[in-house]
Amino acid sequence: MAKAKRIIPGFGLTMGLTMSYVGFFVLIPMVSMALVTADLSFKEIVKSATDARVLSSYKVSFLCSFLAAAINTVFGTILAWVLVRYRFAGRRLVDGLIELPFALPTAVAGISLTWLTTNKGWIGGPLSKLGLEIAYTRVGIVVALTFITLPFMVRSIQPVLEQLSPDYEEAGRTLGAGSLTIFRKIILPELKPAMLTGFSLAFARGLGEYGSVIFIAGNKPFQTEIAPLMIVTRLEEFLYGQATAVALFMLAASFIIMFLVNRLQIRAARFVES
Amino acid sequence: MTTDAAETTAEGLVTPPAGVPGGSGESGGAAEEVKNILSEAERNFLSGRTGRGTETGSPTGAGRADSEAADAGARADGEDGGTGGTDGTTPRRGRRGHRQENPLIRGTLIAVSLVFAALMLVLPLLAVLSQAFGAGWDNFVRSVTDTFTVKALKLTLLTSLVAVTANTLFGLTAAWALTRYRFRGQGLLVTLIDLPFAVSPIIAGLIFILTYGRLGWAAPFLEAHDLKIVFATPGIIMATVFVTIPFVAREIIPVLAARGTDEEQAAVLMGAGFFRTFFQVTLPHIRWALVYSVILCSARAMGEFGAVSVVSGHLRGKTNTLPLHIEILFNEHHYREAFAVSAILVITSIVILTARSLVEWVSKKEEEPGVR
Numbered sequence: 001m002a003k004a005k006r007i008i009p010g011f012g013l014t015m016g017l018t019m020s021y022v023g024f025f026v027l028i029p030m031v032s033m034a035l036v037t038a039d040l041s042f043k044e045i046v047k048s049a050t051d052a053r054v055l056s057s058y059k060v061s062f063l064c065s066f067l068a069a070a071i072n073t074v075f076g077t078i079l080a081w082v083l084v085r086y087r088f089a090g091r092r093l094v095d096g097l098i099e100l101p102f103a104l105p106t107a108v109a110g111i112s113l114t115w116l117t118t119n120k121g122w123i124g125g126p127l128s129k130l131g132l133e134i135a136y137t138r139v140g141i142v143v144a145l146t147f148i149t150l151p152f153m154v155r156s157i158q159p160v161l162e163q164l165s166p167d168y169e170e171a172g173r174t175l176g177a178g179s180l181t182i183f184r185k186i187i188l189p190e191l192k193p194a195m196l197t198g199f200s201l202a203f204a205r206g207l208g209e210y211g212s213v214i215f216i217a218g219n220k221p222f223q224t225e226i227a228p229l230m231i232v233t234r235l236e237e238f239l240y241g242q243a244t245a246v247a248l249f250m251l252a253a254s255f256i257i258m259f260l261v262n263r264l265q266i267r268a269a270r271f272v273e274s
Numbered sequence: 275m276t277t278d279a280a281e282t283t284a285e286g287l288v289t290p291p292a293g294v295p296g297g298s299g300e301s302g303g304a305a306e307e308v309k310n311i312l313s314e315a316e317r318n319f320l321s322g323r324t325g326r327g328t329e330t331g332s333p334t335g336a337g338r339a340d341s342e343a344a345d346a347g348a349r350a351d352g353e354d355g356g357t358g359g360t361d362g363t364t365p366r367r368g369r370r371g372h373r374q375e376n377p378l379i380r381g382t383l384i385a386v387s388l389v390f391a392a393l394m395l396v397l398p399l400l401a402v403l404s405q406a407f408g409a410g411w412d413n414f415v416r417s418v419t420d421t422f423t424v425k426a427l428k429l430t431l432l433t434s435l436v437a438v439t440a441n442t443l444f445g446l447t448a449a450w451a452l453t454r455y456r457f458r459g460q461g462l463l464v465t466l467i468d469l470p471f472a473v474s475p476i477i478a479g480l481i482f483i484l485t486y487g488r489l490g491w492a493a494p495f496l497e498a499h500d501l502k503i504v505f506a507t508p509g510i511i512m513a514t515v516f517v518t519i520p521f522v523a524r525e526i527i528p529v530l531a532a533r534g535t536d537e538e539q540a541a542v543l544m545g546a547g548f549f550r551t552f553f554q555v556t557l558p559h560i561r562w563a564l565v566y567s568v569i570l571c572s573a574r575a576m577g578e579f580g581a582v583s584v585v586s587g588h589l590r591g592k593t594n595t596l597p598l599h600i601e602i603l604f605n606e607h608h609y610r611e612a613f614a615v616s617a618i619l620v621i622t623s624i625v626i627l628t629a630r631s632l633v634e635w636v637s638k639k640e641e642e643p644g645v646r
Contacts (some may be wrong), residue, residue: 007539008452009547012550015451018444018447019463025515026469028485032485033481079391094391097391102573102574103627104623105577105600112399114473116398150394177611204472209474211579211597231474244484247476256475
């Protein structure tokens with residue numbers, strides 16, 4: 001590719017268009033965020049970003065995203081395994097449905113899950129008789145985030161599993177290893193990087209998710225208010241500076257996660273290579 | 275990402291492809307066998323590439339177009355077991371007989387998956403449809419043909435059309451620029467294209483408010499020219515564009531990177547110009563990846579809520595898209611109407627998912643007979 005540098009025409013045209021587009025839609029808006037931030041004093045930023053109500057919204061966001069990602073690590077791995085390794089009736093349907101959370105508008109997912117889990121819904125009804133509540137609690141937030149982030153996990157693991165030859169497992173089995181040992185010693189080490197990637201992607205997405213959560217959360221301050229909602233609340237109060245401060249904090253969090261994902265992937269690539 | 279691609283390419287060639295050694299004995303001549311192994315190897319190699327490419331940036335779980343190829347092998351496997359390899363041209367490794375996994379574990383895992391999928395994926399769909407049509411067809415039609423709903427639908431269609439068209443053109447140019455040339459700052463450009471994936475939709479809306487809102491730095495200019503972006507259609511379109519920027523580019527880049535530039539170079543050396551090279555040499559290879567990514571991009575564009583909600587201002591009949599309209603209906607306790615409108619989007623997303631599977635299926639079929 002390096003030698004091909006200028007043989008192929010269109011460098012100026014495509015680069016120019018690409019740069020202008022990215023500049024207009026991504027760079028300029030992001031720069032305005034930096035400009036607004038520059039106008040704020042450090043003290044103001046810290047104060048707005050660590051207001052008690054905001055702090056509790058971080059807590060809710062991080063906790064629920066973490067739990068949802070953890071749930072998906074378990075069930076997403078099982079789903080990916082089942083979809084790659086087994087043949088059964090309805091497999092293709094399930095495989096197609098995995099991407100539903102990507103295709104379904106988040107607001108629709110939100111109202112649907114809310115309706116299902118309120119005490120009049122199909123799931124919430126029976127549960128409420130047992131004294132369990134999902135809608136308008138943090139459990140509801142976890143449910144919504146689990147739905148939204150499921151594909152990240154499954155789609156991260158599936159390609160790796162497809163690459164993983166069953167020969168090794170067969171060898172292990174021939175040598176007398178039980179299913180648990182095979183899983184722990186042969187499959188898990190291969191899947192770990194993909195699981196971590198899936199987890200981080202799910203976690204990062206969960207932190208930023210808004211549409212599906214606000215319906216089911218109930219949005220009670222200090223209890224079920226998520227961080228993105230705090231940004232919206234501040235904006236509605238025309239406190240642009242405070243909104244930006246909270247946004248900065250969330251951005252930093254998701255960049256750190258993305259950075260870690262990249263590191264993990266580089267390490268995983270090396271691991272496979274050796 | 276691009277340096278990454280080089281790494282993975284090398285590795286993909288070195289790693290012995292997963293399925294090959296188990297080659298099925300039932301095939302015809304040795305030549306057939308070799309051809310099989312080759313295409314199998316290529317498939318595995320391809321799927322390895324995209325698999326990793328996908329993980330890096332695209333939480334769309336996209337990039338499946340290629341990784342599906344490997345899946346195709348596996349899937350055909352299963353079906354061959356029953357039909358005895360009907361197509362005859364591609365006998366597969368018949369590894370099913372070898373599997374000695376505990377049937378109890380197998381059964382439990384399948385059951386767990388099915389229950390989880392039913393609860394998390396199927397039930398929400400059924401809930402929407404049952405609520406939408408529960409009060410009869412007439413009710414549904416009345417809710418859907420409500421003036422505000424129709425206006426919201428129109429705005430959603432307009433927004434999606436503009437955003438998807440713009441991002442498709444951008445995706446193609448960006449993929450071309452990033453894979454056909456080497457230049458400084460390539461990594462930075464990829465990061466910028468990826469950025470919207472990493473950013474919360476709310477922040478996506480926020481940055482447009484900060485730029486074009488009443489207190490934004492572009493406000494004096496906009497006011498002077500009597501332009502309105504935020505709380506108006508242009509803002510909604512721009513926020514949607516921002517959120518869906520990576521979809522097409524992200525899908526095309528790995529495919530083009532994997533193909534290398536030999537064919538384009540040959541075409542150019544033989545005298546083809548830029549557009550001719552693109553349309554006759556490059557485009558045929560990325561056709562399906564392109565269709566696939568456009569489908570996903572449209573899905574996201576139509577359903578975007580957070581970013582649009584921030585910049586829209588929620589003016590009913592003016593700046594309300596369908597998802598925002600659903601929110602209003604739901605919050606006003608017009609549940610029937612909310613679900614009826616949702617049903618439109620649910621049906622659309624089912625259509626989108628079906629189209630997606632179809633594209634995968636067709637593109638696989640085309641690759642199948644070992645054309646390359």
